[in-house]
Amino acid sequence: MRVAVFSGAGISAESGIPTFRDDEKGLWSQYDPYEVSSIDGWNRQPELVWGWYTWRCQLARRYEPNLGHRAIADWENHVDDVTVITQNVDNLHERGGSSAVHHLHGRMFTFRCSDCEQPHDTQLPDLPEPVLEIMPPSCECGGLIRPDVVWFGEQLPDEPWNAAVEAVDAADVLIVVGTSGVVYPAASLPERALELGKTVVQVNLEPTPLSERATVFLQTSASAALPGMAQRLRFLVD
Ligand code: BV8
């Protein structure tokens, strides 16, 4: 049996990383998430965006993969193939043991120049507290160094997108976990699976537009639903 997993910020929430929309506690909660994660936001206020990513990288480094990440990795011992397609820019799926992970929206631990695209091995400062604005470092060409993430208003890179479509098309079942499903084109992947007649299992703390169309909607947490699920999937997939 071939399993594809489509994950969002909700699967990292139990590791302690605030999801994309419920970071009320955060320093940047006064800012619309779309503002600090859009190409326009970067062009307008690079120091605000760099401050946010510096802090988010620190949180992501500090926290550990949770039972949800580890369960998905364990499924590799029980089914023929598990491919993870994530919207998350942290590396918790990899650190949780998954061997095939595609980052549709990039990764925040690698950096490049905004102008000449040259990769940069940037070491971020270790901050005791979040700092709202930090001027990003500059490249030799004068361009500002940015994280390798896909911001709102930017095209998704072809490689992870093509791999994601291929994984959905080849899967017997798609597990959608921890995403509000509002961001496109990523959110079109579960729709593609349904149109292809695949079994779609959604695990989410709250209902989303996908919930009433999914084959099964489990309104619970990732860490409660995912352990041991692979062994039960056989009964779902005819
Ligand atoms: C594109 C990377 C073509 C950064 C992210 C105008 C101009 C240009 C484009 C658009 C436009 N209008 C609309 C668009 C398209 C736009 C879009 O979809 N906008 C939406 C908001 C309407 N998309 C884009 O711009 C994309 N590019 O279209 O290119 C183009 C290009 C140029 C010009 C024209 C067209 C690029 C989108 C990528 C944006 N980058 N992230 C970073 O992360 O730092 S998006 C970011 O938010 C995340 O990556 C994620 O994908 C997304 C959604 O977040 P979720 O992961 O779903 O998290 P959320 O908090 O929302 O939900 C968590 C869920 O988990 C909740 O439901 C909660 O209940 C649940 N949960 C919580 N805890 C648990 C749990 N579930 C289970 N267990 C738990 N424990």
Ligand code: ZN
């Ligand atoms: Zn440069």
